[in-house]
Amino acid sequence: MTLKPIADLATPALLLDEARLDRNIARMDARMKSLGVRLRPHIKTAKSAEVYARALDGAVGVTVSTLAEADYAFERGVSDILYAVGVAPGKIERAAALRASGADLILTVDSLDGARAVAAKGEAANDKIPVVIEIDSDDHRAGVKPLSGAARGIAGFLAQSKGAHFRGLMTHAGGSYECRSVEAIRAVAEKERRAVVDTAAMLKADGIACDIVSVGSTPTATFGETFDGVSEVRVGVYMFQDLVMAGLGVCAVDDIAISVLTSVIGFQADKNWLITDGGWMALSRDRGAAAFPVDYGYGLVCDERGAPLDDLIVAACNQEHGIVARRGGGALDPSRFPIGRLLRILPNHACATASQFEAYDVVGADGAIKARYPRLRGW
């Protein structure tokens, strides 16, 4: 692809700043190496091999949130794949087929019924399907309690079963997104680590070994002080970062690597609103930053080159209209924002905003578009 100026893109478009992407990946890599733990990058944020391949040097493998991502990663050369969502019984057949084609796909369960369904399918397929048990480290979502009889019971069943291979434990400290200080994130990170490390020790005393002891969220990976006993860290958002991560102190606003390019299509003088063609179909409906001291609405507005503008935010969205106003109100000079002016919007939540687009338009160091990376969608 030849270079083309940003102004040649049809709006809305999803821009990916390559320098920021590579910097974010290098920073996390260096941190994990200094702490002596390996990454298993989560590809649910990028959903693009051209993006996540940059994060695989030295990695254990990848993490996926759907079997479509697993198929996609395996077709593109990654074999070691952890499907980190409790598997629905109806999906085990497809997972087994991917294993039969050569992928080392690992499934997740958090119940005896789930474990039985996997083991039965493995036995029927003459396979020992690798399984990890999800541990609920912070009462946030799924998983069995750390050190629980449930964890012990499922691990015992799997260790004895003919159709499954018990690999270990995983947890995700989703509660870290609700922290409001680095100290609080550090405490969640330690709780996350202890949840799996202590449960693995309990199982070891029962004679059941865990070769996978997996934790992960971008905030806890960024601030956790030790990963002793952990075999791998799963992170995805860190590649792009977003306004939620900036609100948590995980990154600076100028680390955010994706933005939505929009055009000004109108001005409402009496309300001091710019109207753009970046509505929720482009930005997503994610209002993740609303809970932080600085609420960026549906996104922080930057100029065409990416510099934030005068505290402008996307105050409201319709399907194909964004309403841009000054945060907290105040006058806008329409002569600075003529119809057709390009603006970049930084996203609240990188996973949600990126998922609204079919591809990334990759911005190189000179500010021109150097490539287009397609994204996976669907399940």
Added chain:
Amino acid sequence: MTLKPIADLATPALLLDEARLDRNIARMDARMKSLGVRLRPHIKTAKSAEVYARALDGAVGVTVSTLAEADYAFERGVSDILYAVGVAPGKIERAAALRASGADLILTVDSLDGARAVAAKGEAANDKIPVVIEIDSDDHRAGVKPLSGAARGIAGFLAQSKGAHFRGLMTHAGGSYECRSVEAIRAVAEKERRAVVDTAAMLKADGIACDIVSVGSTPTATFGETFDGVSEVRVGVYMFQDLVMAGLGVCAVDDIAISVLTSVIGFQADKNWLITDGGWMALSRDRGAAAFPVDYGYGLVCDERGAPLDDLIVAACNQEHGIVARRGGGALDPSRFPIGRLLRILPNHACATASQFEAYDVVGADGAIKARYPRLRGW
């Protein structure tokens, strides 16, 4: 396609109940016919010719929110197309190319700068590009004020220009979504109608005719008492309906024609949560019903056949996890919700939820899947 049972679908999947779809379309058609006004269905909700074609009998043409929708509709046989978003100057070239291929594409402006950009491109293309002026009937989004000098100035410019053909006026009463009674919606509908009808009368007195006088939102189309002076009504959500429309009294819950099929993947006994594989990637992040007396979270939960269940709602979402709980709290019997059980989730906002999927799985009268309708995406 041969019939297949719902249980054979991979979850999450987007179900479309054909009987409800046809009933919703027939109801709006009958109402518009009884009021003597024609429809210009908005295809931004369905984004599928197999769906919106059912609504075109007697229609003026279609409304679109993107040029991708315009291309799509023209390729599938619809010529009269209103692009109802203020056109960005960078998009006029593409619009002119679609016109050159034979589409009767009408553009929207709400500023003199926008009108000038269209007229200049029309003149360069040796075309008179049809244009409507957007009127802001309720201070909700874009448009010039009713009866304003701005409306008069833009219309006067367009009526004289060599490269544009002034067609008339359009408005969208988005404020109707904020109403909390049928009486309030009726008042908004009358304000919406008057905004364009009175402005058209003002222009007529100036010697400028409006052959298009266009209004539209599903709530105002459902409850407006007269459409005198209006040439067409633009509506899209009515085909599917959703929990926001139910909250407004526009439809009943059992009119909602789309739902997301999900599988139970876990149970958290201490919190009375079911975990499903329907997260925000499937349901969208739209919380449109949050502002109504009944907040359905991320959606109302039904059984596999579509009957609402015990006040269950999707209380929270992660990317690929839905957390289902009783609205207002309370115990859940896990024996009723084993892992693998299928549930249907009714959406807050049909446009947003449908946009998360690549296709509809169409449920026929016997409850089996009879067809798969692809959806358009992108811009």
